[in-house]
Amino acid sequence: MPGPTKFRHYTKLTMQGAVAVAVAAISATGDGLGAWAVVGIVIAGIATIVALEAQPELAAWTNLRFRHWAIPTCTVVLTALWAVSAVVANIASSESDVDEARVVGLAAALLGTLSLIAFSRFTWWIVVAVSAATAVSFGAPAGTELRVFATALVLSAFVVATTLLTVWGVRIVDELEQAKDLGAELQLAEERLRFARDLHDVVGRNFSAIAVKSELAAALSRAGAGDRASAEMDDVKKLAVDSMAEMRQLVRGYRDIDLDSEVAGARSLLSAMGCDLIVEGDPDRVPLEVHELAAWVVREGTTNIVKHSTATSATLALGPAGMSLRNDGVVGPVRERSGLLGLAERLATSGARLQTTASDGSFVLEIHWENT
Structure with missing residues (x-):
């Protein structure tokens, strides 16, 4: 409840x-x-x-x-x-x-x-x-x-x-x-506005330049200045390629998550719901190639605790061969969650393995990536 x-x-x-x-x-x-x-x-x-x-x-x-x-x-x-x-x-x-x-x-x-x-x-x-x-x-x-x-x-x-x-x-x-829910909605709206502003600043100028140069190239072509029109279209092509690269970079930066930030965010979120998070190990012990993967595990595991338990204590263990997230306060039978299924699919593509166990009112999420 x-x-x-x-x-x-x-x-x-x-x-x-x-x-x-x-x-x-x-x-x-x-x-x-x-x-x-x-x-x-x-x-x-x-x-x-x-x-x-x-x-x-x-x-x-x-x-x-x-x-x-x-x-x-x-x-x-x-x-x-x-x-x-x-x-x-x-x-x-x-x-x-x-x-x-x-x-x-x-x-x-x-x-x-x-x-x-x-x-x-x-x-x-x-x-x-x-x-x-x-x-x-x-x-x-x-x-x-x-x-x-x-x-x-x-x-x-x-x-x-x-x-x-x-x-x-x-x-x-x-x-x-209600204030907590409103704060979360405002944070989401703020993030959307930030992304829209960044998208406008990064891509808007290039699109405006593409429109102007395309119009100029069309005018030059009708006037018979084929060489100049061709040069303008080359510039249009270059602007389009640059815009695509900047768009990918912007989206990648928006979607990338950081392990240290996710651990700090998990501690703050769980503390707000009355659950103490104990971190064993250090994010630096996690191999760099699986840092992003571990960050997704922390995010999904924390969401799972907030939505499906009344936990008062949680333990996050980080190591070079894997990680685990344990929490108490499991209410009722443990069923397959869509979030955990999606996480398992994400881990499978990277060669990592997910294992979950539930006993005596506690739930353990374990990830092994020693073979990645």
């Missing part, structure tokens, strides 16, 4: 786990709670967990149908529990029943604040209204309404503030991921 998705899963499961623990603790340690009160609190906890699962800010997967029925259903369940508890608190003759109704009603109000009100548009106004309604409904005996209101308001405000800060953290992680 990408980092933001994992963080969203962690955040959601943490909140749901906290709700489950709180419900279990209240049900197990509540003095004198009857069976109906325990059942009510458990139902409120289940509704809260389902509502958190359906909130778009916390959902790591998109299921609009689930959200359409889950949030309204949970709202109805929690509201019904609160209303039933309020009725019981006002009509019950037994003090224990009144106390149980207050516990269930307050739990329903707080859990609804956590899973529903905190994600609504008018959060704070609804918090004040629910706290006031709770004070009026559960404030008996007379004179305790203000105390119940203050208690409900403080607890609800704490729950809302905690939830909003949590959601804010999730959004920050999303924005950082």
Whole structure:
């Protein structure tokens, strides 16, 4: 999973786990709670967990149908529990029943604040209204309404503030991921602009000269100055040959990669995703004739780690007879990757051999070029 998705899963499961623990603790340690009160609190906890699962800010997967029925259903369940508890608190003759109704009603109000009100548009106004309604409904005996209101308001405000800060953290992680993607896109656009500028500077002038000289040669030919027209066409031919050579040189420089630069780039890229790269050996130990080949191995191997693992550690070993790139954090079964297949084909044309092994959550990419 990408980092933001994992963080969203962690955040959601943490909140749901906290709700489950709180419900279990209240049900197990509540003095004198009857069976109906325990059942009510458990139902409120289940509704809260389902509502958190359906909130778009916390959902790591998109299921609009689930959200359409889950949030309204949970709202109805929690509201019904609160209303039933309020009725019981006002009509019950037994003090224990009144106390149980207050516990269930307050739990329903707080859990609804956590899973529903905190994600609504008018959060704070609804918090004040629910706290006031709770004070009026559960404030008996007379004179305790203000105390119940203050208690409900403080607890609800704490729950809302905690939830909003949590959601804010999730959004920050999303924005950082988007910024990273945008930075990569900008780098790619910059490189394309650089290549276009170099292409224009290198070839544009020669093409302009070819156009002018071709037009001049045509004019001289029509005027009967065949010798001068022939000389101009010779210049056109020379310019065309020079342009082709400069074009090849430009493209070759654009496509060539350097082993030292690729190792430095791999260390920087893996560090950004939380993976430490350990380099054993030195790029100078790699034979010069396979430097470019080794650079391609480092580039493709690093891409493979970023795309297909959750590695926290990687080791790059360089030697005169071959190289290897090992990483941990392999997720699921290892399948053939198109990038590695392309790399194997590139190595085969140079006489080198590629070997991959996967065991105990680690993946090893080995290259041997001792016979090249």
